[in-house]
Amino acid sequence: MMKSYRAARRLTNGMVYAILAVLAVLWVLPILYLIVLSLREEPGAYTPYLLPKAYTLDNYTALFTDTALFNYPRWLSNTLFVAVCTCVISTVTILMISYCFSRLRFPSRRRFMNVGLIMGMFPGFMSMIAVYHLLKLVGLDQSLIALILVYSSASCLGYFIAKGFFDTIPRALDEAATIDGANRNQIFWKITLPLSQPIVAYTALTSFIAPFADFIFVSVIMKDNYQNYTIALGLYQMITRENLYRYFTRFCAGAVLIAIPITILFLCMQKYYVEGVTGGSVKG
C-alpha cells in the first residue's frame, strides 16, 4: 500500500516536472531567440530559416558607432536621466500621498481619495494634446524636463498599493512617538518610512522602470526631436515599415542591451517587489 502511494506520488511529481519544463521552454525560448537574432549577420526581419547562417557582433557595435540616424547611446542616457529623476520625484510624492491618506485624518479625505481613484482611470494619452500645448506655453515642449513632469504627475495617482501597505503598520507606534513629542513630519520620516522598506523599494522600482516602457507620451511630446527620444520610442523607430529590413537585427541587439540591466535589477529587487505588492494591494 505504502509503496503504491509513493509510486503514484512519484508519477504525479514527474508529470509536474514535465509540465514545468515545457512551460519554461515556452517562456524562455522567445527571449533566447531574441539574443540569437541580435547576433545574426544577415539583415532582414523574416528569413525562411530559423537559425542564422552567420554570427556577428556588428549589430552591437553599430548601435554605438553608427549614430547618425539612430543615436542609441544618446537615447540611453536620456532614458537613464529621465528614469532617475522620475524615480526620485514620484517615489517621494507617492509615499507622501499614501502616508497622508493612510495616517492623517482631515476633512474631505475620502473625497480626495475617490477623486484620485477616478483620475487614475483616465486613459493618460487622451490628455496628451492638452498637455503638449500647456508645455509649449511654458517653453518645455520637446524637452526631457517635460517628460519627467508628465511621468511624475501620472504616477501620483498610483498611491493605492502604498496606502494599503501603510495601513498595515500599527498606529500605536505613531501614538507612542507623539507622546514622545514628535510631530507628524518626524513620524513620517523617522518611524513610518524606515518600517516600509519593501514598499519604498517597490515604488522606486516601478517608477524607475516606467520611462523605459512608455512610448506614447514620448512620441507626443518629442514629435520629431530625435535627439531627445527615449529608448522605447527609439527602438520602435527601428522597426517601422521603412526601417524594418535594414535595422531589425540591430533592434534586437538594442533590446537585449536594455533588457539585461533591467532584468538584473528586477531579480535583485524581486523580494521587495513581491512584499510590496502583496502587502499593499491584497488583503482580506
Add this chain to the structure above:
Amino acid sequence: MDYIDFTQLHPVRKAIVGVRRGIIGFPKTVGQFFGAIRRGIAGFFRGIGRLIAETVAAFVHGDFRTRLSFLILGLGNAFRGQIVRGLLFFLCEIGYIAYMVLFGSSFLAKIGTLGTETQQKVFDETEGIYIYTRGDNSMQILLFSVLSILLTLLFIGVYLWNIRSAYRSQQLQEQEKPLPTFRQDLHSLLDSRYHVTLLTPPVVLVTLFTILPLIFMVLIAFTNFDKDHQPPGNLFTWIGLDNFSAMFGGNEQLGYTFLNLLLWTFVWALFSTFSNYIFGMILALLINKKGIRFKKFWRTVFIITIAVPQFVSLMLMSQLLADEGAVNVLLRELGWISESVPFLTNGTMAKITVLVINMWVGIPYSMLITTGILLNIPEDMYESARIDGAGPVTAFFKITLPYMLFVTTPYLITQFVNNINNFNVIYLLTRGGPLTLDYYKAGQTDLLVTWLYKQTVEEQNYNLAGVIGVIVFIITATFSLIVYNSSASAKKEEEFQ
C-alpha cells in the same frame, strides 16, 4: 447566520461566505453608490452655502480692517501684525489680476465662439512677401480659458480664505488671545496641518497634467474639432451633442464600430484578467507542490519574462508571429502546416493570439503575486478534503479559488480596469489590426482606447476621441468606485490599525 457564527468559521469557509455575500449584495451596493453620489452633491452645495453665510457674517460683524480685506487681500491680517501672511494674500491678488489682464481675459472673452478670425495670408507691400496674420486659435482659446477658469476658482478659494483669516484674527484679538505668528503657521504645516504640506505638490501636478486636460478633452467632445477643422487654418466651434448623437444612431458605421469595440473590450478585459489570474495561480501551485525541487530556479525562469521590458517582448512577438515570421517557419519545417497560419492577419485568429500572448506576458506576474498568499491557506484544509475523497481539481475549485478570490479582490479589480485600458499589448502586437471596412477607421482587435489613440494621433478627429474617452471614463470610473468603496478592504480600513 449571525456575526458570532461567522467569526467561528474556518477562514476558508469564511471566504466562501464572503464571496457569496458580495455577489448577493451587489445590487444593494450599486444603490448605495448612487445614494452616496447624491449625498455628495448635496453636501457640496451645503458647503458652498455655509461658505457664503460665513463670508456675509464676516462682513456684517467685521470691523473696518476685516472689511478692507474684502477689497485688498491680506490687509486685515497685516493690520493686526501678521505681516507675512497678509503679504502672501496680497501677492496672490496681484498675481491673479496680472495674469487675467495680460493673458487670461483675451482667451476667456472668446470662449463662446471659440474664435472667429482665421489666419489670413496677406501680401506685405513694403517687404514684398506674403505674411500670415495672427488669427484666432480655437484650441488655444479653449485650453487657456479652462486654465483661466481653474485659476479663478483657485483665486476665489484664496479670497474666501483671506476673509476668514482676517475675521478669525479679529475674533482672537477681541478675546484677547495671541495671534499665531508666521513661524507658528509654518510649524503647523509640519504637524496639525501636515496633510496640506503633503498634498499640495501632488494636487498641483495632477490638476495641471490630468484634471485640466480631462476637462479640455471632455469639452472637445462637444465641438467639431476634427481633421477638417484644424486651427489656425480652420477654426472649430461648439456643436452641442451632435458627436454623441452621431455615435449612438446618427452615423450607422460609427455606432456599429463603437458597439463592437465595446463588446470586444469587455470580452478582452474579462478573459485576460481571469485567464492570467487562474493560470498564474495554477503555475504557482505547481511550483510550490510538495516534493518539487529547485523551486527558486523555476520561479526565476518565469520572472525573467516580467523583467524584460514589455515593449521589447511584445514587439519581438509581433515579428515572430507575422505571416513570414519565425513561428510559421518553425511550423512549416516541422511539417505541421503547408501554408502560413494568419496569427495576426485574420480577425478571429488575431483575437485569440493577443489573448494568448497576453497570457504569456501576464501569467508570471500573477504567479509572483499569488505565491505568497497561496502559502497562507492552511494545509489541514487540503488534508481533510483529501480524506473526504476530493481530488486536486475539486480541491482547487472548492478551496483554493474561493479563498484567493476573496483575498485578492482589490488586485483583480485593478487588473480588470488596467486591461480595459491595456494599450500596449494590443497596439504593439497588432496595431489594432487586421483592419476591416465594416468599422470606422478601426481594426478587429482594437480596444476602445487604441481606437481613441488612433483618432487622436493618426486621424486627428479629436471630437470623436473625446466622445470615446468620456464613455470609457464613465464606465471605468463608475465600476471601480462601486467596487473599491464596497470592497472589504475599504470597509475594514479602520479596523486594520
